[in-house]
Amino acid sequence: MAELPHALIIAGPTCSGKSALALDVAERLGGTVINTDSMQVYRELRVITARPSAAEEARVPHVLYGVRPAAEPGSAAWWRGEALREMAAAEAAGRLPILCGGTGMYFAALIDGIAAIPDPGDAARAEARWLLAEFGPKGLHASLAKVDQATAARLRPSDSQRVARAWEVWRGTGRGLAAWQAQATQPAPWRFSAILLDPPRDALRAAIAGRFSAMLVDGALDEVRSLLALKLDPALPAMRAHGVPELAAHLRGEITLAEAARRAELATGQYTKRQATWFRHRRLADPARTHTIHARIAGLKQFSESQKADLFSFIQVVG
Incomplete structure (x- = not known):
């Protein structure tokens, strides 16, 4: 050390x-x-x-x-x-x-x-932005909780940036952000x-x-x-x-x-x-x-x- x-x-x-x-x-x-x-x-x-x-x-x-x-x-x-x-x-x-x-x-x-998280891609990012604009951060957080409860539990429903990021990672990589972050x-x-x-x-x-x-x-x-x-x-x-x-x-x-x-x-x-x-x-x-x-x-x-x-x-x- x-x-x-x-x-x-x-x-x-x-x-x-x-x-x-x-x-x-x-x-x-x-x-x-x-x-x-x-x-x-x-x-x-x-x-x-x-x-x-x-x-x-x-x-x-x-x-x-x-x-x-x-x-x-x-x-x-x-x-x-x-x-x-x-x-x-x-x-x-x-x-x-x-x-x-x-x-x-x-x-x-x-x-x-x-964690080294793969790029979710432009389509996933665009979808996250659209959902955020359409339903707001709390609505998107509720949707996230249905597909990635572990990540949603870590996020404040009002934190639009992190909620959108979590959605795009799940959508673009097939794994939740919490699962990626659990890696060594x-x-x-x-x-x-x-x-x-x-x-x-x-x-x-x-x-x-x-x-x-x-x-x-x-x-x-x-x-x-x-x-x-x-x-x-x-x-x-x-x-x-x-x-x-x-x-x-x-x-x-x-x-x-x-x-x-x-x-x-x-x-x-x-x-x-x-x-x-x-x-x-x-x-x-x-x-x-x-x-x-x-x-x-x-x-x-x-x-x-x-x-x-x-x-x-x-x-x-x-x-």
Whole structure:
């Protein structure tokens, strides 16, 4: 185990201060920040997904941010392959790979491996999209439960992306997604240590509200307007990023901007609850190699000198 290269994970719910901490740690230790957020991979969504700014990206290497067009949905399998390549490149350059984000599925795929599922094919994908549009995610989930109960039991009926993905896999391969995922996988050949941010709920709610207000000032409405002009399939992941459906409804004249902000903040808050639950119950690293921070932070500036020393001592010891 000690012979494997070391990578650092900085994880936690949206608005917990991950990006700022990763930037500071990367500057101090000579790291490369590797995006582990499923929405920050889309190039059209810099503002609405709170991607690092151009100035922040210039301070240390940042990779896998804004690398896909919104028309091309990403996947855990695609991201894992790209992340492993970027981790190897950072290691070869003498830099510490720092995986920063809040997408638990991506962390799980990277650490534990992911089943090699055959491409279901265009016909299965088209059918899943049609059924989703015709019957909605709950209707499609009910249909999925009749043919692949094991997979349906794992999915929230409202999770349109994963329900549609499960349907297309069953239809296109003849086997359910749960059955494919039960196959043996190949863990990543790395040692992982983790800094897990787990801030109080009230601090997180305040941070979400503040961030969305800042997004509006920074041009989130124009960004969503430009995205809608592409006339993409509304089922695409990028079209359902937090804030996009709500601002789109405002741009169509259906709700006020204040109501759009309220709904977006509510949806984001609900998502952070699911994120926090996932991180509390899933292993990102051995418990001895995990350091949990319960206060919301915005980089090292909010730490005392003794807290900074403890943080970097942890990273150096586990590394």
